[in-house]
Amino acid sequence: MQVSKQTFFGKLGLDTRLLGMIGALVVLWVMFDLITGGRFLTPRNLFNLSVQTASVAVMATGMVFVIVTRHIDLSVGSMLGFIGMTVAALQVHVLPDVFGLGHGAIWIVAALVAVLMGACIGAFQGWIIGYLTVPAFIVTLGGFLVYRGAMWWVTHGQTVAPLDPSFRLLGGGADGTLGETLSWGFGVFASVVAVVMMLMSRRRKAKHGFAMKPVWAEGILMVLVVGLVIGFVWVMNSYKIAKGALPRIAEARGVEMVDGLQLFHGVAIPVIILLLVTVVMTIISTRTRFGRYVYATGGNPEAAELSGINTRLLTVKIFALMGALTGISAVIASARLGAVDVGLGTLDELRVIAAAVIGGTALSGGFGTIYGAVIGALIMQSLQSGMASVGVDAPLQSIVVGIVLVFAVWIDIVYRRKTGA
Amino acid sequence: MNAQTPLVELKNMSIAFGGVHAVDDVSVDLYPGEVVGLLGHNGAGKSTLIKMLSGAYVGDGGEIRVNGERAEIKNPRDARSYNIETIYQTLALADNLDAASNLFLGRELLTAFGTVDDDAMEAETRKIMARLNPNFRKFAEPVSALSGGQRQSVAIARAVYFNARILIMDEPTAALGPQETQMVSELIKQLKAEGIGIFLISHDVHDVMDLCDRASVMKNGKLVDTVNIADVTDDELLSMIILGKRPGETRVEA
Numbered sequence: 001m002q003v004s005k006q007t008f009f010g011k012l013g014l015d016t017r018l019l020g021m022i023g024a025l026v027v028l029w030v031m032f033d034l035i036t037g038g039r040f041l042t043p044r045n046l047f048n049l050s051v052q053t054a055s056v057a058v059m060a061t062g063m064v065f066v067i068v069t070r071h072i073d074l075s076v077g078s079m080l081g082f083i084g085m086t087v088a089a090l091q092v093h094v095l096p097d098v099f100g101l102g103h104g105a106i107w108i109v110a111a112l113v114a115v116l117m118g119a120c121i122g123a124f125q126g127w128i129i130g131y132l133t134v135p136a137f138i139v140t141l142g143g144f145l146v147y148r149g150a151m152w153w154v155t156h157g158q159t160v161a162p163l164d165p166s167f168r169l170l171g172g173g174a175d176g177t178l179g180e181t182l183s184w185g186f187g188v189f190a191s192v193v194a195v196v197m198m199l200m201s202r203r204r205k206a207k208h209g210f211a212m213k214p215v216w217a218e219g220i221l222m223v224l225v226v227g228l229v230i231g232f233v234w235v236m237n238s239y240k241i242a243k244g245a246l247p248r249i250a251e252a253r254g255v256e257m258v259d260g261l262q263l264f265h266g267v268a269i270p271v272i273i274l275l276l277v278t279v280v281m282t283i284i285s286t287r288t289r290f291g292r293y294v295y296a297t298g299g300n301p302e303a304a305e306l307s308g309i310n311t312r313l314l315t316v317k318i319f320a321l322m323g324a325l326t327g328i329s330a331v332i333a334s335a336r337l338g339a340v341d342v343g344l345g346t347l348d349e350l351r352v353i354a355a356a357v358i359g360g361t362a363l364s365g366g367f368g369t370i371y372g373a374v375i376g377a378l379i380m381q382s383l384q385s386g387m388a389s390v391g392v393d394a395p396l397q398s399i400v401v402g403i404v405l406v407f408a409v410w411i412d413i414v415y416r417r418k419t420g421a
Numbered sequence: 422m423n424a425q426t427p428l429v430e431l432k433n434m435s436i437a438f439g440g441v442h443a444v445d446d447v448s449v450d451l452y453p454g455e456v457v458g459l460l461g462h463n464g465a466g467k468s469t470l471i472k473m474l475s476g477a478y479v480g481d482g483g484e485i486r487v488n489g490e491r492a493e494i495k496n497p498r499d500a501r502s503y504n505i506e507t508i509y510q511t512l513a514l515a516d517n518l519d520a521a522s523n524l525f526l527g528r529e530l531l532t533a534f535g536t537v538d539d540d541a542m543e544a545e546t547r548k549i550m551a552r553l554n555p556n557f558r559k560f561a562e563p564v565s566a567l568s569g570g571q572r573q574s575v576a577i578a579r580a581v582y583f584n585a586r587i588l589i590m591d592e593p594t595a596a597l598g599p600q601e602t603q604m605v606s607e608l609i610k611q612l613k614a615e616g617i618g619i620f621l622i623s624h625d626v627h628d629v630m631d632l633c634d635r636a637s638v639m640k641n642g643k644l645v646d647t648v649n650i651a652d653v654t655d656d657e658l659l660s661m662i663i664l665g666k667r668p669g670e671t672r673v674e675a
Contacts, residue, residue, distance in 0.1 A: 204540045205540060207540075208540050208541075208543070208544045210540065210543065210544075283536070287536035287537055288535075288536055288537060289529050289531075289537060292518075292522060292526070292529060292537055293527075295515070295517060295518060296515040296518060296522070296526055297515075298517065299515035299516050299517035299518060300513065300514065300515040300516060300517075302513060303513035303514055303515050303523075303526070304515065304526070305497070306475075306477060306497050306507070306509065306513045307497065307513065307526040307527035308496070308497045308498040308501060308527040308528075309526070309527055366515070366516070366517035367517060
């Protein structure tokens with residue numbers, strides 16, 4: 001029984017780690033749903049969960065590269081706060097004077113500045129780490145303090161609000177979604193792309209005469225992927241817009257407001273951003289030279305150097321990428337809240353590191369996947385919002401999350417030892 | 422002795438680390454199709470000398486000539502551009518990557534879209550391994566799952582695939598069992614027959630007597646002498662290594 005089961009999943013090409021994480025997620029969800037009497041697995045809660053996960057998950061994909069190369073970045077939470085505050089001040093105090101209040105270019109400029117600012121700060125940290133050879137732990141610990149302080153200076157501690165209305169759409173909420181029709185379109189598009197890519201990979205393998213998965217396994221995988229995508233869209237499209245927001249949303253979507261009108265949320269924009277980031281980062285990690293060098297350097301820095309890889313410049317690039325992703329997360333996090341106070345991003349660095357590590361990124365370097373980090377972020381967020389909805393008080397939440405983190409890493413170590421990876 | 426231009430000449434090479442002269446005014450050369458052994462105790466400076474040729478270190482003084490022309494080698498990429506390939510004692514492989522990724526590390530094959538072409542690299546790896554080590558099967562596993570000999574054959578395949586003309590082997594059999602050592606010896610003979618020049622770093626006299634045409638012996642960072650293997654005995658070579666005496670010199674108190 002055990003053996004046939006393993007070969008079944010082996011033929012599907014799914015590794016045990018991925019199955020384990022999905023299993024843990026399902027267990028958590030079912031458990032919370034039972035305890036809350038069916039309030040956890042509702043379209044509404046899953047929508048909120050997806051939006052809350054986005055910011056940390058985006059950064060976690062970058063943290064994978066950082067940790068794979070045996071570094072760490074403790075500064076992302078503070079950096080997120082600093083970037084969020086700067087961009088908030090920019091769009092509230094500066095850009096309206098340039099373009100005029102409510103101008104359509106404000107959110108674009110603000111978002112670009114956020115990403116650029118993150119990339120520059122990250123590159124600078126990476127330069128200190130790579131070229132001046134100060135350990136990443138110290139450099140980013142310094143950054144952790146510096147950016148939190150710098151954030152205060154931007155507005156002398158004042159909260160900046162309200163953010164530009166278009167900018168706020170990037171944070172989700174009732175307005176910040178694709179809407180029903182676009183969501184379905186997105187679901188179909190994503191499914192088609194996934195199936196086409198699986199078919200193309202199969203054709204390439206056939207051309208070289210390599211071993212291929214059995215046709216039935218490939219078929220099951222396709223059904224699973226398409227089912228997951230369409231299922232997700234369906235759930236998001238089942239979350240009704242609340243009565244109070246109905247007239248506003250109807251107007252925004254160009255629907256006539258009539259009695260008995262029902263509108264649904266659809267997939268939130270930050271989730272779309274997260275999915276795009278995940279796809280791009282996965283391509284970078286598995287399909288580009290840069291990604292290959294990240295893993296090679298993590299596995300054996302000396303070998304990478306001797307193979308002609310410029311590992312110093314690589315470090316700069318990795319931290320610049322981490323910074324750019326932090327910029328994206330700063331946009332999502334500040335847009336979601338609609339206002340920025342000096343607490344934005346506090347403790348996010350630990351959530352991000354925990355997500356990457358729970359997702360199977362080894363602190364000893366060389367191993368870690370993008371999808372793992374995203375699922376890791378989802379597990380962390382599920383745990384946190386699940387406990388909140390059950391009514392666990394905040395101190396106990398922290399205790400549980402801390403214990404789960406250590407436990408997950410221990411499981412990972414045992415798994416690695418058994419598989420010899 | 423040999424009318425051809427040497428493949429490589431290392432002339433008056435020197436390098437010091439914090440006041441210690443690891444290599445002090447050493448000159449060696451290498452001709453096509455020749456295996457030159459570099460012998461000496463640990464710390465004699467043979468690995469350091471060769472790292473200046475492979476681009477891992479930049480020397481303080483001296484000159485490197487490739488095919489009679491002055492060569493500037495400042496990093497491993499420069500060395501590769503002169504078709505100098507190195508197989509390191511520490512087997513410079515990334516343990517977490519598979520054989521193909523290691524073989525092409527730093528020189529990946531790309532698709533038309535500029536992404537790495539893993540399938541093409543695996544196909545090429547299968548081809549070259551079929552020639553070098555037909556029993557090699559573990560193409561999908563990370564190289565940490567390979568035996569010492571299999572890892573060594575990946576390292577050698579890397580050098581051979583990229584048309585090495587000058588091959589540096591740093592203790593290539595140090596971590597291997599007898600059968601695997603035999604396999605590597607056969608490989609060296611095969612490469613030599615193809616006209617590749619090989620520097621073989623070793624502290625095993627028998628290896629050197631077996632495989633090399635000439636041997637350069639180092640002691641305390643200095644060159645003792647370079648001899649034709651045909652002209653010396655094991656014992657003479659050993660006394661060069663241990664006492665730093667040229668063959669024929671009368672033995673003095675050490």
